Amino acid sequence: MIENYSFGQILINGKKYNSDLIIYKDYIYDSWWRKEGHNLCIDDIKEIINKKPDVLIIGTGYFGLMKVSKELIENIKLSGIKQVMVKKTEDACTEYNKLHKKNNLIAAFHLTC
Numbered sequence: 782m783i784e785n786y787s788f789g790q791i792l793i794n795g796k797k798y799n800s801d802l803i804i805y806k807d808y809i810y811d812s813w814w815r816k817e818g819h820n821l822c823i824d825d826i827k828e829i830i831n832k833k834p835d836v837l838i839i840g841t842g843y844f845g846l847m848k849v850s851k852e853l854i855e856n857i858k859l860s861g862i863k864q865v866m867v868k869k870t871e872d873a874c875t876e877y878n879k880l881h882k883k884n885n886l887i888a889a890f891h892l893t894c
Contacts, residue, residue: 782881786874788843789893803829804877804888813889821849823856829887830860837862838877840870840890847891 785792790799793809803810815825821839823830829837837857841847849867857865866876870890877888 783874783878786871786890786892791870791874791890791892799892801891801893802889804890805832806834806885806887815847815891819847819891819894821847821853823853826857826889829889830857830862832887833861834885834887835862836864836866836880836884836886838866838868838873838880838886838888840873840888840892841867842870842891842894844894845869846894 783791783793784795790797791802793804798809798811800811801813803813816822826837839849841849854865854867866873868876870892873888873890877886880886
């Protein structure tokens with residue numbers, strides 16, 4: 782459960798994180814970095830795609846500056862992930878909290894910008 786999100790910081794189950802992260806069902810990868818910074822590409826999410834969640838939630842930052850192309854979203858769906866949600870990180874956190882108990886999902890959050 783995400784308890785709080787603010788620019789550059791997220792609180793999950795009582796633990797603070799200050800770097801971009803990916804929330805998997807059974808662990809949190811807290812050193813997520815993208816090859817092209819503010820442009821998400823397929824290489825940045827290969828492990829997510831290999832895990833085949835039903836839902837992928839992508840938080841694009843406080844101001845939504847991380848770009849996720851329509852082509853990338855189509856490729857993600859073609860890989861077998863049924864639903865891809867792309868939102869500013871605050872809204873993505875809200876979606877995660879709504880869905881995390883009911884769905885096989887993974888969330889990737891950019892915490893700044």
